[in-house]
Amino acid sequence: MNRSSTQDILAHLQRCDAVFLFRLSQRVDLVTYATKIEGVAERFEAWYDGQLIGLVAAYFDNNETGAFITNVSVEGRFQRQGLAKKLVRTAIHTAADLGHKKIRLEVARDNVPALNMYMQMEFLATDQLGGATILLSKTLV
Numbered sequence: 749m750n751r752s753s754t755q756d757i758l759a760h761l762q763r764c765d766a767v768f769l770f771r772l773s774q775r776v777d778l779v780t781y782a783t784k785i786e787g788v789a790e791r792f793e794a795w796y797d798g799q800l801i802g803l804v805a806a807y808f809d810n811n812e813t814g815a816f817i818t819n820v821s822v823e824g825r826f827q828r829q830g831l832a833k834k835l836v837r838t839a840i841h842t843a844a845d846l847g848h849k850k851i852r853l854e855v856a857r858d859n860v861p862a863l864n865m866y867m868q869m870e871f872l873a874t875d876q877l878g879g880a881t882i883l884l885s886k887t888l889v
Contacts, residue, residue, distance in 0.1 A: 750791050752800050758782035760800040764821040769859045770880070789818060790842065792835040801826050804835040808843060814850035815843035820862070833865055844888040852885045
């Protein structure tokens with residue numbers, strides 16, 4: 749957790765960019781985003797051979813509105829092995845331990861594998877954000 753540098757995060761996001769249903773680089777400036785994640789977010793990380801291969805980044809700054817997962821990314825060759833689910837679960841447990849009552853994230857409506865994973869983890873759709881994005885929320889006990 750929180751081992752990665754801005755450079756590690758940027759390199760990871762660049763390697764994962766094509767894996768996103770809607771390229772991340774078309775939605776955010778990757779350098780700015782990597783800097784923000786390193787500076788503000790709690791990072792749940794998976795490493796292989798000295799390289800960051802899986803990353804869940806979450807903001808835990810507001811107990812009133814709940815924690816917010818800003819990034820879930822796993823390099824293509826490591827996908828479908830349960831890595832994203834393990835990292836998200838760790839973020840959920842951390843949020844609960846810190847006293848958050850819920851955790852939220854946004855997901856593309858067309859990202860069926862991610863939606864299925866989140867539904868298995870008992871996230872519920874709470875809002876439509878524009879045409880392509882859904883806000884999901886999970887109540888923490």
